[in-house]
Amino acid sequence: MKKVVVESFTMDHTKVKAPFVRKCGLIKTPKGDVITKFDLRFTQPNKEAMPTSAVHAIEHLLAGFMREEIEDVIDISPMGCRTGFYLIIIGEKEEKDIAKALIKSLEKVTEAKEIPAVNEIQCGNYRDMSLFGAKEYAKSVLNSLKGKYI
Amino acid sequence: MKKVVVESFTMDHTKVKAPFVRKCGLIKTPKGDVITKFDLRFTQPNKEAMPTSAVHAIEHLLAGFMREEIEDVIDISPMGCRTGFYLIIIGEKEEKDIAKALIKSLEKVTEAKEIPAVNEIQCGNYRDMSLFGAKEYAKSVLNSLKGKYI
Ligand SMILES: [Zn+2]
Ligand SMILES: [Zn+2]
Numbered sequence: 001m002k003k004v005v006v007e008s009f010t011m012d013h014t015k016v017k018a019p020f021v022r023k024c025g026l027i028k029t030p031k032g033d034v035i036t037k038f039d040l041r042f043t044q045p046n047k048e049a050m051p052t053s054a055v056h057a058i059e060h061l062l063a064g065f066m067r068e069e070i071e072d073v074i075d076i077s078p079m080g081c082r083t084g085f086y087l088i089i090i091g092e093k094e095e096k097d098i099a100k101a102l103i104k105s106l107e108k109v110t111e112a113k114e115i116p117a118v119n120e121i122q123c124g125n126y127r128d129m130s131l132f133g134a135k136e137y138a139k140s141v142l143n144s145l146k147g148k149y150i
Numbered sequence: 151m152k153k154v155v156v157e158s159f160t161m162d163h164t165k166v167k168a169p170f171v172r173k174c175g176l177i178k179t180p181k182g183d184v185i186t187k188f189d190l191r192f193t194q195p196n197k198e199a200m201p202t203s204a205v206h207a208i209e210h211l212l213a214g215f216m217r218e219e220i221e222d223v224i225d226i227s228p229m230g231c232r233t234g235f236y237l238i239i240i241g242e243k244e245e246k247d248i249a250k251a252l253i254k255s256l257e258k259v260t261e262a263k264e265i266p267a268v269n270e271i272q273c274g275n276y277r278d279m280s281l282f283g284a285k286e287y288a289k290s291v292l293n294s295l296k297g298k299y300i
Contacts, residue, residue: 012271029240031181045274059230074177075238077227080209081274088225090179121162124195124231
């Protein structure tokens, strides 16, 4: 396989104001498709990290909700720092389109009655899960994102 | 863009024996490239989850080490359940090739003198970071993976 071009945009974590959506990487596949990576930042770096139960619940919820809003989602995964998530898609999209999809998805989180796949067969740690925490973070992120992107 | 075919292989988390490497997803891009997703499972689902400081340190370390072993890495991210990581690559590879790359990378973790990018400019939560924890998990995962794949 031909060597892949990876373009990563470094970010100074002290200069950003969370929450935000940021295009943070671009990868070209050998046959000419483009893969784009987005930083979906929920909390302010090095000021507030989400508890694991909220991160985990949001991971389960956004896995379905973001795919309802955006075609060609490859992955959405938590950051090790617990301040947000990385979204990887096939194709190129603008930050504001991803932000709008995230807003719609987070609105669904605030209305969710349950978290999908919370059982020991489908999940690796089904006890560490907070729908309450997910909703509280969704609400505060939503408020700020709406101010920025709508 | 043409609709992407996503093939996800569901796994019964009560039936597996960690650690292991498992091909868990296949995505075809519009122009015909293949993207493969691997489950790099470190701890036994619903029995042991890694602390966030170890997960975060392993995330930073594997980001570089796995790219030294495998071309065409798109992403390697922690699971919300904290029992392992997802690796996403361009192309198709066998589980045993990924396992060998992971073994070499984890050997580098056990020998690491420092964790890259641990500062408030490059990281979102630079205080939640344990090189000690990363090494202890690397050692125990290494032992079992070598028995399975080498
Ligand atoms: Zn889970
Ligand atoms: Zn970090």
